[in-house]
Amino acid sequence: xxxxxxxxxxxxxxxxxxxxxxxxxxxxxxxxxxxxxxxxxxxxxxxxxxxxxxxxxxxxxxxxxxxxxxxxxxxxxxxxxxxxxxxxxxxxxxxxxxxxxxxxxxxxxxxxxxxxxxxxxxxxxxxxxxxxxxxxxxxxxxxxxxxxxxxxxxxxxxxxxxxxxxxxxxxxxxxxxxxxxxxxxxxxxxxxxxxxxxxxxxxxxxxxxxxxxxxxxxxxxxxxxxxxxxxxxxxxxxxxxxxxxxxxxxxxxxxxxxxxxxxxxxxxxxxxxxxxxxxxxxxxxxxxxxxxxxxxxxxxxxxxxxxxxxxxxxxxxxxxxxxxxxxxxxxxxxxxxxxxxxxxxxxxxxxxxxxxxxxxxxxxxxxxxxxxxxxxxxxxxxxxxxxxxxxxx
Ligand code: COS
Numbered sequence: 001x002x003x004x005x006x007x008x009x010x011x012x013x014x015x016x017x018x019x020x021x022x023x024x025x026x027x028x029x030x031x032x033x034x035x036x037x038x039x040x041x042x043x044x045x046x047x048x049x050x051x052x053x054x055x056x057x058x059x060x061x062x063x064x065x066x067x068x069x070x071x072x073x074x075x076x077x078x079x080x081x082x083x084x085x086x087x088x089x090x091x092x093x094x095x096x097x098x099x100x101x102x103x104x105x106x107x108x109x110x111x112x113x114x115x116x117x118x119x120x121x122x123x124x125x126x127x128x129x130x131x132x133x134x135x136x137x138x139x140x141x142x143x144x145x146x147x148x149x150x151x152x153x154x155x156x157x158x159x160x161x162x163x164x165x166x167x168x169x170x171x172x173x174x175x176x177x178x179x180x181x182x183x184x185x186x187x188x189x190x191x192x193x194x195x196x197x198x199x200x201x202x203x204x205x206x207x208x209x210x211x212x213x214x215x216x217x218x219x220x221x222x223x224x225x226x227x228x229x230x231x232x233x234x235x236x237x238x239x240x241x242x243x244x245x246x247x248x249x250x251x252x253x254x255x256x257x258x259x260x261x262x263x264x265x266x267x268x269x270x271x272x273x274x275x276x277x278x279x280x281x282x283x284x285x286x287x288x289x290x291x292x293x294x295x296x297x298x299x300x301x302x303x304x305x306x307x308x309x310x311x312x313x314x315x316x317x318x319x320x321x322x323x324x325x326x327x328x329x330x331x332x333x334x335x336x337x338x339x340x341x342x343x344x345x346x347x348x349x350x351x352x353x354x355x356x357x358x359x360x361x362x363x364x365x366x367x368x369x370x371x372x373x374x375x376x377x378x379x380x381x382x383x384x385x386x387x388x389x390x391x392x393x
Contacts, residue, residue, distance in 0.1 A: 075246025158192025
C-alpha cells in the first residue's frame with residue numbers, strides 16, 4: 001500500500017462528488033457566461049452540500065485533505081465548478097478563521113448555501129507578489145476607518161456579496177501596518193468593473209471611495225492583517241496544487257485516449273517511442289504532484305509546525321502548477337491542431353492552467369518561501385548545536 005492511498009471512505013466521497021459534477025454541475029457550467037459569476041452553479045453546489053464541506057474541519061475551515069480531494073475531483077470533470085468552490089473558500093476563510101463569531105455567523109451560512117458570493121481582495125496594481133507594499137488607505141474616521149484606493153485582479157469582483165479587504169492602517173510599516181476588513185458588496189462608495197482575462201472565471205477591479213468600516217469589521221487584529229492573508233494562503237496553497245493535479249489528470253487521460261486510438265505511420269501513435277516517453281513523463285509528474293499535494297494537506301491536518309506547513313504548501317503549489325502546465329501543453333502537442341479548436345477540452349484547460357502559476361503567490365514567490373524556510377531551519381540548527389556545545393563546556 002502506498003504512503004498516501006486514499007481510505008475507502010475517501011474513495012466513496014470522490015465517487016459521489018464526481019457523480020454530482022457530471023450529472024448536474026457540468027450542464028449548469030455550460031449554461032454560464034465566461035468571466036461572470038455563475039450563481040445557479042454555486043446554488044447547485046450549495047444544495048448538494050459541497051460548499052458546506054468547506055467549513056467542516058477543525059478551526060472552522062475544511063480539513064485540508066478534504067479540500068484537496070474536492071478540488072482535484074471537480075477539476076477533472078468541471079473546472080468552472082472547481083474554481084467557483086475554491087473562490088468561496090478563499091473569500092470566506094479570512095472571516096471564518098479570524099472574524100468574530102458574529103461576522104462568521106453573518107456570512108457563513110450564505111457562503112455554504114451558494115447564495116452569498118465571497119471574495120479575497122489583496123492584490124493591487126503596484127502590490128502583487130510584494131503584498132506588503134499594498135497602499136489602499138484605511139484612514140481613521142470616528143470609531144472606524146474610511147477605505148480609499150483600488151484593488152485589481154480580484155476574483156469574483158465586482159459581483160461578490162462580501163469582500164475581505166486588506167488595507168493600510170499604518171503608513172510605511174509594510175507587513176506590520178496592514179489590517180483585514182470585511183466589506184459588504186453593496187457598501188456605499190464601493191464600485192467596480194469586470195476585467196477581460198484569459199482565465200474563464202470572474203475577475204475585476206474595485207474602487208473604494210471613502211468606504212466606511214467599523215472596529216467590528218476588523219478580522220484578527222488591527223495591523224495584523226498580513227498574517228490573516230498569509231495564513232489563509234497557507235491553507236489554500238496545497239489545494240491550488242490539487243486543482244492543478246485534477247486538470248493535469250484530465251489532460252493525461254485525454255492524451256492516453258487519443259494516442260492509443262489515433263493511427264499514424266502504420267500504427268497507433270502510442271507505438272512511437274517519442275510519444276510513449278512523453279506519456280511516461282506526464283504520468284510521472286502527475287503522480288509526483290499528487291503525492292506532494294497530499295503530503296502538504298496531511299501535514300496541515302496533523303497540525304505540524306507552521307514553518308514546515310508553509311514550506312510544504314509552497315512546494316506542493318509550485319510543483320503541481322508547473323507540472324500541470326507542462327502536462328496540458330504536452331497533451332495539446334500530442335493531439336495536434338484539433339486540441340486548439342474553441343470548445344475542445346484541452347483548449348479550455350490551456351486557458352485554465354496558466355493563472356494558478358501566478359495567483360495565490362507566483363512560482364517565484366513559492367521558491368522564495370521554500371528557500372527562506374530552508375535557510376532559517378539550517379541557521380536554527382547551527383545555533384542549537386552551538387548552544388549544546390556551550391552547555392557541555
Ligand atoms: N503565516 C503567518 N505569518 C507569516 C507568514 C505565514 N505563512 N508568512 C509571513 N508571515 C509574517 C512574518 O512572520 C512577518 O511577521 P513579523 O513582521 O511579525 O516578523 C511578516 O508576516 C512579514 O513576513 P515577510 O518578512 O516574510 O514578508 P515579505 O514582505 O518578505 O513577503 C512573501 C513575503 C513574498 C512570501 C509574501 O509577500 C507573499 O506571499 N506574496 C505573494 C502574495 C500573494 O499570494 N498574492 C496573491 C493574492 S491572492 S490571488
